[in-house]
Structure formats: C-alpha cells, structure tokens
Amino acid sequence: MRIVDVCAFYTPHGGGVRTYMHRKLAAAAAAGHEMIVLAPGADYSSTTVEGGVVITIPSPRLALDRRYRYFDDEAMLHRKLDEWRPDVVEVSSPWSSAAMVARWRGSATRSMVMHADPLSAYAYRWFGGVASVATIDRGFDRFWRHLRFLGDAMDFVICASDDLAARLQKGGLTKVATVPMGVEPGMFSPAKRDKALREELLARCELTPTATLLLGIGRYSSEKRWGMVIDAAIAAGATAPIGVLLVGEGRTRRALEARVAGSPHVVVAGPVHDRARLADIMASADALVHGCEAETFCMVGAEAAASGLPIIAPDRGGAADHVQACWGRHYRAGSARSLRDAIAAFVAASPQPRIPLSAIPVRTMDDHFAELFATYAAKTIGMPRAA
Incomplete structure (x- = not known):
C-alpha cells in the first residue's frame, strides 16, 4: 500500500509525534509499504526518513507555540494528495487538517487517528469542577458535530484506548476501531x-x-x-x-x-x-x-x-x-x-x-503498526488507486 499521513503536529524539533512518525515510517518500509508524511513547514522540502519520505508544505506558525505550524492552503494539500495517489490517507489531528482531508475528492481509504483528545485536555478539565461530562458535552455540541462530520467522511476513526473509543461511539461516531499502541521492543522489563x-x-x-x-x-x-x-x-x-x-x-x-x-x-x-x-x-x-x-x-x-x-x-x-x-x-x-x-x-x-x-503481556510498537496496517489492508487491497 501507499500510505500518506497528513500530520499537522509533526516538527523536526522532536517530541512524541516525531518519534511515533519515524517509528511508523520504519515499520511501513519493513512491511513493504510506501509511506509519505505531509507536514506543515517553513518551506517546501522532501527528506528520506527511515525508508519513507517526509514532505513539508510552506505553512504559517502557530501563534500560541512557535515551534509548530499549521496547514492553511487546502488547495495545495489536495494537489499533493492528487500527486501521490495514495491507497490510504491518514490524518493525525481532529482539527482543520482533518476537514481538509474530508473534503478531498480522491477515492483513497481515509483514516483519522485520534492522537489528541481535546475535550478531555481542555473542556472537561476546565469545567469538570462545576459540571458533569454529559453537561459539558452538551455545551460543546458544536465540536461533537464537527467530530461526527469527520467520522462520516472517514473509513476509520482509530483510537489507542478503549476509553476514548467508547466515548466517541457514545457521541455518535460509528466507524471507531481501537488499535492500542505499544512500547519500544526489548527496553522495559x-x-x-x-x-x-x-x-x-x-x-x-x-x-x-x-x-x-x-x-x-x-x-x-x-x-x-x-x-x-x-x-x-x-x-x-x-x-x-x-x-x-x-x-x-x-x-x-x-x-x-x-x-x-x-x-x-x-x-x-x-x-x-x-x-x-x-x-x-x-x-x-x-x-x-x-x-x-x-x-x-x-x-x-x-x-x-x-x-x-x-x-x-x-x-x-x-x-x-x-x-x-x-x-x-x-x-x-x-x-x-x-x-x-x-x-x-x-x-x-x-x-x-x-x-x-x-x-506481563508486553505489546510493542511493532505489534501496533502491524495491526494498523492489517486494518487498512483489509479495506484497501484490491481497490483502485485514488485518481
């Protein structure tokens, strides 16, 4: 398969997203898949990383954290997806980049990987002392409508924990799958x-x-x-x-x-x-x-x-x-x-x-990526590549 990951929070400065993506690039190459990461950057660049390719698209900086940038040119992002003609498009954030991928006219299998839980990180934390989760969810119904729109546009909504998967399903998303991550092989014991x-x-x-x-x-x-x-x-x-x-x-x-x-x-x-x-x-x-x-x-x-x-x-x-x-x-x-x-x-x-x-059953990152790629392959193999 050719997999393109539209990764809004990838940065060369490091961090958990970068570590995860580099492991994923290596795992994809080892499994015989072709993987490309599209990320926002200072300018256009193409770099070979761990057997895959990281491509940056010129993008503005985030005002709140200058280490990061964000996609603001939907037409350019769509052109890159058209050029690569992926079998699978992943998007790693439930924000505007996911909406851009949802509006792309290609026919590739689409997956939103929930690497962020904005409701827990912000809404539940800010208002949890004065309101129940159900009440907060009603107050943030606009965001839930956004998530349901994204869920309808995707073939998969991938969660790494049962807790998040259950909450998304309760909120009306129907294509949710749990694919837990894992630890670095041979390191922890x-x-x-x-x-x-x-x-x-x-x-x-x-x-x-x-x-x-x-x-x-x-x-x-x-x-x-x-x-x-x-x-x-x-x-x-x-x-x-x-x-x-x-x-x-x-x-x-x-x-x-x-x-x-x-x-x-x-x-x-x-x-x-x-x-x-x-x-x-x-x-x-x-x-x-x-x-x-x-x-x-x-x-x-x-x-x-x-x-x-x-x-x-x-x-x-x-x-x-x-x-x-x-x-x-x-x-x-x-x-x-x-x-x-x-x-x-x-x-x-x-x-x-x-x-x-x-x-102690130890699940590794290799196990995670093998299950993730198998999930995509079951949906994708045999389908014509996106036009």
Missing part, C-alpha cells in the same frame, strides 16, 4: 529492578529504603495535573513516608518547584533522555502515579506496566487502561482527595510482591 538505584532515588527525596517511592513521568504542563499529584502525595505522606520523583520538562516546572517548597520528599527533576536509564528507574520505583485523564493512550503507563510497576491512575483516559495490567489503583479523575486516598491505600497494602515476568 521488571528484570531491570535495581535495589541500589531505588535507595539512591529515595535518598534524593531525603527518605530511607523503608519509604514508598512514587514516580511521575511526563511533560510539565497544566493538563498533566502535576500540582494535584504533588498535593495528594504530600497529604498521603502525613501518615506514611512517601517520596515522589517527577521526571520531565516543560513550562510549568518553576511553578511546580515552588509548590513543593518546604517538602523535601518531592523532587521535580529534569528529563531523562537515556532510555535505558529511564527503564532502570521505572523498574526500580514502587508505583507510577499519573494525573492526566486526557491521554489517548498513555505511553508512560504502557512502559510502566511492561516494567512490572503498579500504576495509580485516573479512572478516565488512556492511563486507566494500564491499571489492569498490574497491581495498582484507580481514582476519580481530577480529584486530589480521591488520589490522596488511592495513594494511601496503595501504601497501606505494601509491600506487594513484584509481578512475575511471565505474567
């Missing part, structure tokens, strides 16, 4: 647990080895709710010794550091770019604590589960799916009190036996 490393990390939290070590990993931004995690952990720590190590980077780091002032048991650290080192840290902690209910999959949750790490996660969003893979706790999304109680219950039940390696 309970066998990497290191007692000395655990003691070292607890020492950074000014605690002894008898304490519980909670690990939080992710971007320092408002939707990740790290402030709530900090408050809940400090409150739970009033009755038991609990250390929290946060690993990440982002615009709210200084605010988080100020929030933990006076509590030596919470450390707001920088990112760990060495993936092997990160895998060692994951396997050596006692639990992963996650605050965000807007994850479409939650890669860090999958990595923690593959590391044999119990997970304390909200009861909505992609992170919730990973709690079933190992011992852990759900708590009510957005509630610091519920999270405090979940942490306290987890600590009270500790120490728990570590999960045997043989009991």
Whole structure:
C-alpha cells in the first residue's frame, strides 16, 4: 500500500509525534509499504526518513507555540494528495487538517487517528469542577458535530484506548476501531529492578529504603495535573513516608518547584533522555502515579506496566487502561482527595510482591503498526488507486 499521513503536529524539533512518525515510517518500509508524511513547514522540502519520505508544505506558525505550524492552503494539500495517489490517507489531528482531508475528492481509504483528545485536555478539565461530562458535552455540541462530520467522511476513526473509543461511539461516531499502541521492543522489563538505584532515588527525596517511592513521568504542563499529584502525595505522606520523583520538562516546572517548597520528599527533576536509564528507574520505583485523564493512550503507563510497576491512575483516559495490567489503583479523575486516598491505600497494602515476568503481556510498537496496517489492508487491497 501507499500510505500518506497528513500530520499537522509533526516538527523536526522532536517530541512524541516525531518519534511515533519515524517509528511508523520504519515499520511501513519493513512491511513493504510506501509511506509519505505531509507536514506543515517553513518551506517546501522532501527528506528520506527511515525508508519513507517526509514532505513539508510552506505553512504559517502557530501563534500560541512557535515551534509548530499549521496547514492553511487546502488547495495545495489536495494537489499533493492528487500527486501521490495514495491507497490510504491518514490524518493525525481532529482539527482543520482533518476537514481538509474530508473534503478531498480522491477515492483513497481515509483514516483519522485520534492522537489528541481535546475535550478531555481542555473542556472537561476546565469545567469538570462545576459540571458533569454529559453537561459539558452538551455545551460543546458544536465540536461533537464537527467530530461526527469527520467520522462520516472517514473509513476509520482509530483510537489507542478503549476509553476514548467508547466515548466517541457514545457521541455518535460509528466507524471507531481501537488499535492500542505499544512500547519500544526489548527496553522495559521488571528484570531491570535495581535495589541500589531505588535507595539512591529515595535518598534524593531525603527518605530511607523503608519509604514508598512514587514516580511521575511526563511533560510539565497544566493538563498533566502535576500540582494535584504533588498535593495528594504530600497529604498521603502525613501518615506514611512517601517520596515522589517527577521526571520531565516543560513550562510549568518553576511553578511546580515552588509548590513543593518546604517538602523535601518531592523532587521535580529534569528529563531523562537515556532510555535505558529511564527503564532502570521505572523498574526500580514502587508505583507510577499519573494525573492526566486526557491521554489517548498513555505511553508512560504502557512502559510502566511492561516494567512490572503498579500504576495509580485516573479512572478516565488512556492511563486507566494500564491499571489492569498490574497491581495498582484507580481514582476519580481530577480529584486530589480521591488520589490522596488511592495513594494511601496503595501504601497501606505494601509491600506487594513484584509481578512475575511471565505474567506481563508486553505489546510493542511493532505489534501496533502491524495491526494498523492489517486494518487498512483489509479495506484497501484490491481497490483502485485514488485518481
């Protein structure tokens, strides 16, 4: 198959989208597919990447984040799709680029991959304290109508978690399929647990080895709710010794550091770019604590589960799916009190036996891409290529 991915949030500066797309390009080439990424850029360019092609189309910068650009020339995007005559067109954002693809007159199979969950990231977070999800959905009916329009124009709406898939189906989208993502092969394992490393990390939290070590990993931004995690952990720590190590980077780091002032048991650290080192840290902690209910999959949750790490996660969003893979706790999304109680219950039940390696089913990114391409092939093989 020839697959063209219209990827509005691809940027050469890095990030999760770039990492995912490069893995996807390599997986497509290995499976014998031809894959092209169309992305907004400073100018027109064509670059061979991992056996595929990344093409940028001249586009303006986003006002709120100058690292990114956005498609604003629908006619040019349509011309590029006409030139490449794809068997499958993917679009990786439910915003204007998806509407542009929906209006394209080609006959290729079309797929919208839900790499973003705007309602959870914004609407539910902003108004969840004063209104129910159902009430918020009614208030954002215009966006739901937009999603249903896109869903009707696509052959597939691909979700990485059952939670998001169920919510979209409840909202009236009918072509929804769940294709979970996976972890980097061979990287994460309970066998990497290191007692000395655990003691070292607890020492950074000014605690002894008898304490519980909670690990939080992710971007320092408002939707990740790290402030709530900090408050809940400090409150739970009033009755038991609990250390929290946060690993990440982002615009709210200084605010988080100020929030933990006076509590030596919470450390707001920088990112760990060495993936092997990160895998060692994951396997050596006692639990992963996650605050965000807007994850479409939650890669860090999958990595923690593959590391044999119990997970304390909200009861909505992609992170919730990973709690079933190992011992852990759900708590009510957005509630610091519920999270405090979940942490306290987890600590009270500790120490728990570590999960045997043989009991952990580890889904890899290779598994994800194989299933995704097979889903497209079942619809596409034998169809004439788009005119």
